[in-house]
Amino acid sequence: MITARNMVKKFGHFIANDHLTFQVRKGEIFGFLGANGAGKTTAMRILCGLSAPTSGEISVAGYNVYRQKEKIKRSIGYMSQKFSLYEDLTVRENFRFYGGIYGLPRKRIRERTAYLLEKLNFSHAIDKKIAQIPLGWKQKLAFSIAIIHSPRIVFLDEPTSGVDPITRRQFWEMIYETASREVTVFVTTHYMDEAEYCNRVSIMDQGRIEALDTPARLKEKYQAANMNQVFVQIAR
Amino acid sequence: MKRFFGFVRKEFIHIFRDKRTLLILFGMPIAQILIFGYVVTNEIKEARIAIYDKSKDAVTHEITDKLLSSDYFRLAKTIEDEQQIEATFEKGDVKEVIVFESDFDEKLHHEQSAQVQILLDATDANMANLLQSYTSGIINDYSRHIKVSSGNMPAIKPKPRMLFNNELKGVYMFVPGTMALILMLVTAMMTSISITREKEMGTMEVLLVSPLKSVQIIAGKVMPYVALAFLNGVAILALGYLVFDMPVHGNVVLLLGETLLYIIMALSLGIFISTVSPTQQVAMFISMFALMLPTMLLSGFIFPIENMPWPLQWLSTIIPAKYFIILIKHIMIKGTGFVFVWKETLVLLGMTAIFIGLSIKNFKIRLE
Numbered sequence: 167m168i169t170a171r172n173m174v175k176k177f178g179h180f181i182a183n184d185h186l187t188f189q190v191r192k193g194e195i196f197g198f199l200g201a202n203g204a205g206k207t208t209a210m211r212i213l214c215g216l217s218a219p220t221s222g223e224i225s226v227a228g229y230n231v232y233r234q235k236e237k238i239k240r241s242i243g244y245m246s247q248k249f250s251l252y253e254d255l256t257v258r259e260n261f262r263f264y265g266g267i268y269g270l271p272r273k274r275i276r277e278r279t280a281y282l283l284e285k286l287n288f289s290h291a292i293d294k295k296i297a298q299i300p301l302g303w304k305q306k307l308a309f310s311i312a313i314i315h316s317p318r319i320v321f322l323d324e325p326t327s328g329v330d331p332i333t334r335r336q337f338w339e340m341i342y343e344t345a346s347r348e349v350t351v352f353v354t355t356h357y358m359d360e361a362e363y364c365n366r367v368s369i370m371d372q373g374r375i376e377a378l379d380t381p382a383r384l385k386e387k388y389q390a391a392n393m394n395q396v397f398v399q400i401a402r
Numbered sequence: 403m404k405r406f407f408g409f410v411r412k413e414f415i416h417i418f419r420d421k422r423t424l425l426i427l428f429g430m431p432i433a434q435i436l437i438f439g440y441v442v443t444n445e446i447k448e449a450r451i452a453i454y455d456k457s458k459d460a461v462t463h464e465i466t467d468k469l470l471s472s473d474y475f476r477l478a479k480t481i482e483d484e485q486q487i488e489a490t491f492e493k494g495d496v497k498e499v500i501v502f503e504s505d506f507d508e509k510l511h512h513e514q515s516a517q518v519q520i521l522l523d524a525t526d527a528n529m530a531n532l533l534q535s536y537t538s539g540i541i542n543d544y545s546r547h548i549k550v551s552s553g554n555m556p557a558i559k560p561k562p563r564m565l566f567n568n569e570l571k572g573v574y575m576f577v578p579g580t581m582a583l584i585l586m587l588v589t590a591m592m593t594s595i596s597i598t599r600e601k602e603m604g605t606m607e608v609l610l611v612s613p614l615k616s617v618q619i620i621a622g623k624v625m626p627y628v629a630l631a632f633l634n635g636v637a638i639l640a641l642g643y644l645v646f647d648m649p650v651h652g653n654v655v656l657l658l659g660e661t662l663l664y665i666i667m668a669l670s671l672g673i674f675i676s677t678v679s680p681t682q683q684v685a686m687f688i689s690m691f692a693l694m695l696p697t698m699l700l701s702g703f704i705f706p707i708e709n710m711p712w713p714l715q716w717l718s719t720i721i722p723a724k725y726f727i728i729l730i731k732h733i734m735i736k737g738t739g740f741v742f743v744w745k746e747t748l749v750l751l752g753m754t755a756i757f758i759g760l761s762i763k764n765f766k767i768r769l770e
Contacts, residue, residue, distance in 0.1 A: 214611045234614060244611040248604025254419045256410065266408030312608075321611075340520045 167192050167319055167350040168213060173222035175208055182208040184373040186222070190352060192318075195345050197364030198354040201401050204370040206354045207247070207323060213352070214244050214321055227318050240268070243317035245308050247324045253297040257283070260296060260311060268315035275314070282310040285343075302333030309340055313349070320344065322353040326360065338363050358394040367393070369400050376400045405614060409622030416596065417626060423592065431584045431634045435641050438576040449533055450478035451498040452490050456508035465518070465544055469500070474536050487521065497523050498533045549737025577642035578730035579703030581635060582723035585661070586668045586697050589631045591689035593624050593672030598685040601676070616765065623671050631668070635661040660733065660747065664726045667750050670757035671722070677764035697723040725749045 168190040175183040182205045190196040200206045211217040213226050215235045224231040227241035251260050258279065265275035283289045286306055296304060305325060312320055322341075326334045338360065345351050353364070359368050361381060368378040377384055377400055381393055390396045417423050433452070451469075455462050469475050478496050481487060487499050501519040510516040520537050524530035594687060597620070600606040609619050639657070642648035650657065671693070679685040698704055701723035707715055718724050725746040732738045740747070 216607060217611055239611060239613045242611065244608055246604045246607045246609070249610045250604045252412070252416070252605065253526065253603075254416060259412070259415065263412045264407060264608075264612075267609070267614050269405050395638050 167194075167227055168196075169223070169225045169351065170209075170213075171223040173209070173218070173224055174220045175205075175212060176220045180355060181373050182199075183212070183219075186375055188368055188375060188378055190319075192350055193345055193348040195341060195351045195353065195363065195365045197361050197367035198352065199358075199361055199367055199397060200354075200370030204401075205323075205373045206370055209370075210323055210352070210354060214242060215239055219220055232353050240315075241318045243312035243315065243320040245312040245320070245322045245325050247327070249301075249304060249308065249337070251304060251308055251311065252298045254295060256293050256295050257299075257307060258292045260307070261314060270315055278314050278316075282301045286310060294300065302329045302336075305329055305333065306337060306340065307338065313344060314365055316350065317372065319350040319352060322351065324354055327356065334360070358392065358397055361393040361397075369397060371401050404619055406493075406622055407732065409614070409730070410625050411619070413596070413623055413626045417630070426592070427588060427630055427634070431580075431588070431638055432641070435577070435580050435638050436582060436645075445537050448476045449498065450496045451475045451500060451533075452479040452481050452487075453477060454481035454484075454487060454499060454501045455501050456504040459505075459507035460589060461507045461510060461516075461548075462488065462502045464501075465502075465541060468544055469540055472536075472540060474533075477770075481510050487516050491521070491523055494523075497529060498537065500537065528689070576703075577638065577646065577648045578727045578734070579701070579723075581638045581661075581730065582664070582701060582703065582726045583694070583697050584638065585635055585665055585726075586671075586693055586723055587629050587689070588634055589624075589627050589668035590672035590675065590693055591686065593627050593669055594675035594685040594689055595682050596627075597623055597673065597676035598679050598682045620673060624673065627672075628662075630663055630668060632658075632662060633666045635665065647715045648734060650734050652733035654741065656740055656743075657730070657733045658742070660729050660750075663747065663750050663754070664729075667722055667754040667757070670754045670761065674757040674761045674764070677761050696721050700724070702727055722750060722753050 168188075170189075171187050173183055173186040174181070184205075186209060196302050198206050198210065208217065210366050212219045212224065212231065215231065215238055221230065226238045229237045229241070231238065252263070255263065261279040262275055263284075265278060270278070279292075280289070283292060284311075286303075288303065288307070291299065291303075296307070299307070309322070309325060312322070326337055329337070334357070341353070341363075343352055353360075355361065364381065366378065367384065369376050369384075370376065377387075377396070379387070384396050385391070385393065388396045390399065417427070450581075451468055455466070466477075470477055475498075479490060481490060481499065487501075489498065490496055499521040501521065503517045503519070506516045518541055520534055522530040522534055597606075600623070602608065606619075610616065614622075636658070639648075639650070639661075643650055672689075675685055675688050679688060696717075700707075700710075700721045701720040702718070704724065707718050707724065710718065729743050729746045729750075732743050737740075
């Protein structure tokens with residue numbers, strides 16, 4: 167679903183992404199790990215069309231990032247690092263707005279809203295304003311909205327930062343559920359326990375991908391008990 | 403197109419759910435126009451005047467009595483020689499000095515003409531103008547009255563002279579001025595804040611990832627403000643016309659067209675501000691200090707541009723409101739057509755183009 171070959175992004179002399187090469191398969195949960203400033207967000211922004219790469223062959227959902235940006239945008243969902251719902255709008259209005267900008271017909275928006283809220287067990291709060299809803303719920307809603315238009319790939323930029331462990335757990339259940347319907351999930355995270363939930367992870371350091379494999383094989387290779395130890399060995 | 407209207411609807415919800423925005427949008431313009439209006443157009447009541455009567459005959463006494471018997475004037479001082487006039491004004495004791503020339507009665511009856519000089523403290527231009535017209539009115543009235551009784555045509559000629567501000571700039575300034583100020587604030591400040599809010603909240607990124615084009619995003623964000631600012635402009639014009647008797651001599655369509663152009667200019671300025679400010683606070687700060695104060699002080703709204711030192715005069719040429727005020731005054735007061743205001747229109751168009759160009763450039767840099 168995502169192919170990057172020698173992806174480079176320079177800001178002046180600073181190389182944020184240094185010849186990244188990786189592939190993400192359909193329905194895979196792909197973890198994108200790295201310390202702050204390692205270049206994860208830059209790479210994700212390029213894949214989402216928010217930023218133009220300096221060089222490299224990159225395709226997302228089968229479309230070329232240089233020439234077919236618009237097609238890519240229709241095929242992906244995105245949940246930003248910052249919380250991205252409108253506080254002064256109700257849950258229903260947020261769903262309607264985001265469904266609307268993806269061009270879904272009214273009826274389809276209503277169906278999707280009802281379906282996604284039901285799965286969250288949150289139908290009762292449909293007319294509450296986002297400002298009145300606790301953070302953990304907001305994150306889950308933001309995820310639901312990121313997939314309202316049934317994208318083929320969903321990009322999650324540190325979706326669980328700042329939420330409690332129980333909500334994080336529920337959040338990952340949502341991710342699994344989504345991936346089980348052949349949606350590719352591309353997720354960046356700081357939490358190493360979350361890395362264990364991914365099918366495959368890549369670990370970035372100073373703009374380069376230092377390791378890319380399943381969590382089990384990485385642990386074996388670095389002879390570590392958990393992903394945290396793997397990460398510390400690479401990032402040091 | 404449907405997506406775009408969904409966007410506009412969302413924007414209206416933002417505006418109507420935020421009490422502060424609503425207050426700025428609708429409360430402020432009405433409050434301002436009323437405040438400026440009532441402060442500037444004050445009725446005259448017991449204005450302090452001085453009289454310098456060089457003649458002291460029956461006619462001058464009659465005129466003096468007529469003036470003082472109205473509620474408008476109160477005699478604060480009787481002046482006996484030329485030098486005292488200036489001193490009296492400088493002390494600020496009186497707003498007006500009336501000077502009857504010598505041998506008034508005689509000149510009136512033998513030469514059919516006599517002069518009354520009306521000297522006014524025009525630091526308060528509007529007040530001076532009002533005093534002048536009230537005084538002249540009373541004197542003319544008297545003049546007509548003696549004409550009828552005596553049969554011949556004697557004439558008393560009131561000769562008003564404005565001191566300190568002899569061209570009386572500032573009258574009828576408040577409607578065009580308030581309009582320029584409010585439209586600038588509403589459009590530039592509100593658009594820049596609402597766009598930076600999306601940036602700050604992180605929703606802008608999500609919008610940019612969506613299939614909406616950035617032009618659609620920006621247009622969707624500013625569209626409601628164009629509509630509301632235009633409503634505001636019409637409301638101000640209506641208030642000025644109905645409450646303060648501001649004349650509208652020119653073409654209404656041209657007037658509204660120029661208003662719309664000014665709004666679009668302010669809007670492109672707002673977009674530009676939003677591209678350079680990282681947070682809502684910065685956007686607000688820039689709008690306040692870079693827009694509001696110069697618009698009030700340098701546009702000719704409060705202080706006449708002609709009286710400014712040349713660096714400020716030069717600076718005033720880059721204040722968009724200046725051109726809008728000139729335009730509006732021409733169209734409303736003088737009733738001139740497009741041929742006389744095309745230069746100002748062109749300046750506003752040019753400014754719009756510059757701000758939009760700069761915004762696109764900044765926007766692109768951010769996306770690189």
